[in-house]
Structure formats: structure tokens, C-alpha cells
Amino acid sequence: MTTSSEATADVDVAPPQLLLLDTASLYFRAFYGMKDLREAPDGTPTNAVRGLLDMVATLVGRFSPTHLACCWDDDWRPDFRVQAIPSYKSHRLVEGSGDKEEAPPELEVQVPVLRRVLEAVGIPVLGAPGYEADDVIGTLTARHHGRLPVGVVTGDRDLFQLVDDGAGVTVVYTAKQGVRDAEEIHQADLQRRYAVPTGRAYAEMSMLRGDTSDGLPGVKGIGEKTAAALIEQYGTLAALREAVDSGDPAIKGARRTNLEAGAAYLDAAPRVVLVAHDAPVADVPLTLPRELADPGTLHQLVETYDLGNPVARLLAALSIAP
Numbered sequence: 001m002t003t004s005s006e007a008t009a010d011v012d013v014a015p016p017q018l019l020l021l022d023t024a025s026l027y028f029r030a031f032y033g034m035k036d037l038r039e040a041p042d043g044t045p046t047n048a049v050r051g052l053l054d055m056v057a058t059l060v061g062r063f064s065p066t067h068l069a070c071c072w073d074d075d076w077r078p079d080f081r082v083q084a085i086p087s088y089k090s091h092r093l094v095e096g097s098g099d100k101e102e103a104p105p106e107l108e109v110q111v112p113v114l115r116r117v118l119e120a121v122g123i124p125v126l127g128a129p130g131y132e133a134d135d136v137i138g139t140l141t142a143r144h145h146g147r148l149p150v151g152v153v154t155g156d157r158d159l160f161q162l163v164d165d166g167a168g169v170t171v172v173y174t175a176k177q178g179v180r181d182a183e184e185i186h187q188a189d190l191q192r193r194y195a196v197p198t199g200r201a202y203a204e205m206s207m208l209r210g211d212t213s214d215g216l217p218g219v220k221g222i223g224e225k226t227a228a229a230l231i232e233q234y235g236t237l238a239a240l241r242e243a244v245d246s247g248d249p250a251i252k253g254a255r256r257t258n259l260e261a262g263a264a265y266l267d268a269a270p271r272v273v274l275v276a277h278d279a280p281v282a283d284v285p286l287t288l289p290r291e292l293a294d295p296g297t298l299h300q301l302v303e304t305y306d307l308g309n310p311v312a313r314l315l316a317a318l319s320i321a322p
Contacts, residue, residue, distance in 0.1 A: 120292065
């Protein structure tokens with residue numbers, strides 16, 4: 001006879017893993033990747049909602065996480081970053097606006113809907129006043145650092161800075177091959193692609209290089225390969241800057257001139273590039289939901305926006321009875 005303890009031991013239990021979703025990165029991809037807007041009965045387009053729900057279902061099915069959170073931009077262009085470098089994301093502002101991000105109206109109308117669906121299902125949607133989703137991800141990663149593996153799902157290379165093999169932190173990178181075939185980025189991938197050994201080194205290389213997509217100028221004359229070589233040679237950005245200040249003869253000519261001219265930018269860059277590890281993110285359970293948080297609201301949303309199929313796929317992935 002098999003005892004109850006033996007029976008329990010025979011059951012496959014998924015190893016713990018936290019999946020952190022860069023939600024805006026995913027719903028922007030869903031919106032542009034799914035051309036069929038398929039309007040709801042009231043005329044609201046639903047491609048981003050349906051696409052995001054399918055993405056979450058795919059990720060849960062592929063990675064079998066035990067913990068999950070959708071991280072949210074409460075502020076897509078935080079004041080502390082703008083104060084440090086005023087050009088930060090300024091090219092994405094709606095003309096004449098000081099804080100509104102340019103986005104298609106067909107997407108904007110869907111964002112509140114998809115958030116309500118996620119919350120009604122019971123998936124935590126977490127933001128922090130004055131912070132971006134990247135900072136929420138950085139904070140949750142820091143909280144769980146070394147306690148359970150973390151997978152950061154994003155199409156944004158900025159979050160490569162969190163890759164840490166020793167702590168089991170990887171980036172599930174969707175920009176090239178989508179969610180279904182997303183790449184898992186480890187330190188070896190950073191070394192192979194960018195010639196930097198760690199996530200922190202990637203961040204410091206990107207400060208030197210700059211990032212036009214975020215409005216960061218970088219240091220004049222220093223591209224990605226040169227930036228990586230300097231970080232490899234000196235170990236850290238701080239050590240490189242100390243070498244410049246101390247007159248290291250290995251740094252000369254135009255390179256020295258440009259590094260000296262970029263000193264004020266390099267003073268400010270860490271405040272913009274490095275994600276926060278201590279944002280005021282609510283400390284709530286992140287375990288995968290096993291029952292609906294708000295069945296009534298979910299039913300209403302399904303009926304209003306004709307979301308039966310994508311919601312059914314998500315609930316099946318989560319093993320939640322509809």
C-alpha cells in the first residue's frame with residue numbers, strides 16, 4: 001500500500017520561479033503584431049487585449065512559474081530621471097505635452113481594459129507612484145534575489161542589467177523572436193553579444209554608448225565596442241573615470257577629451273540608466289492564482305469585449321476553472 005506521504009512525493013511539483021512581465025513592452029508588441037483590431041460589440045478595438053492575454057498564457061505554459069506579476073508604468077518618464085537628463089524620452093512626448101506619451105488612440109483605449117481583465121483573473125498588477133515598470137521589476141528582483149529564480153520578460157535591452165547567473169536572474173527577451181520563441185539571456189549571452197561579463201557591466205557600457213531610443217546622448221565618439229572595451233580594461237565605469245581624472249597615459253587624445261567633456265553626463269547617467277531596487281512597490285503575494293479574483297467582473301468584460309477565447313486560454317494555462 002502507498003502511504004499518503006509517498007503519494008505526495010510521487011507528484012511532480014514545479015520548482016519555484018518568479019516571472020516578472022514588463023507589461024507595456026508586451027502590450028505594445030501585441031498591438032503592433034496583431035493587425036486584426038477585431039472590434040468589440042461597442043466598437044472598442046481588442047487586439048492588444050487579446051494579444052497580451054495570449055502572451056501571458058504562452059509564458060505560463062512555457063515556463064510553469066509558481067509566482068507571477070504584471071509590472072506597470074505608473075510614470076513612464078519619472079521626474080527624477082528627467083531632472084538628471086532632460087532629454088530622457090523627450091522625443092516620445094505628445095507635441096505640446098509635458099508628460100503624455102505618444103501612442104495610438106486605438107491602443108490607449110485598450111490599456112484600462114486589459115488591466116481590469118488581469119486583475120479580475122487574479123494576476124497581480126503592480127506599479128509604484130513616480131516610477132517605471134523597470135523600477136518595479138528591479139525592486140521585485142531585489143526582494144527575491146537569491147531566494148527563487150527570476151525571469152524578466154521584456155523587449156527592452158535596458159533590463160539586461162538585471163541578468164545575474166549566481167542569483168538565477170535571467171531576461172526572457174521578446175524583441176527578436178516574440179514571446180513563443182523568446183530568448184533566455186544569461187551572462188554568457190552578454191559576453192558573446194556585447195563583450196561584457198555581467199548585467200552591471202552591460203548597464204555601464206550602455207551609459208558610455210548612450211541610447212537614442214531613450215534620449216541618452218552617451219559620450220561623444222564612444223560606440224558600443226569601444227564602451228565594452230573600456231569597461232573590460234578598467235573593470236567598472238567608476239574605475240575608468242578615476243583613470244581619466246588621475247591622468248592615466250593610456251587614455252589620450254580625442255578619447256580623453258571626449259570623456260572629460262562627458263563628465264557631467266556620466267555623473268547623471270547612473271540615476272537614469274540603473275533601475276531602482278527600492279521603489280515603493282506593494283508587498284503582496286505573487287503566487288499564481290488558482291481561482292478567479294473577481295468572477296463577476298471578468299464575466300462582464302468577456303461579454304462586453306468578446307474575449308471568450310483568449311480568457312479561456314489564459315485560465316487553462318493557469319489551471320483555473322472558468
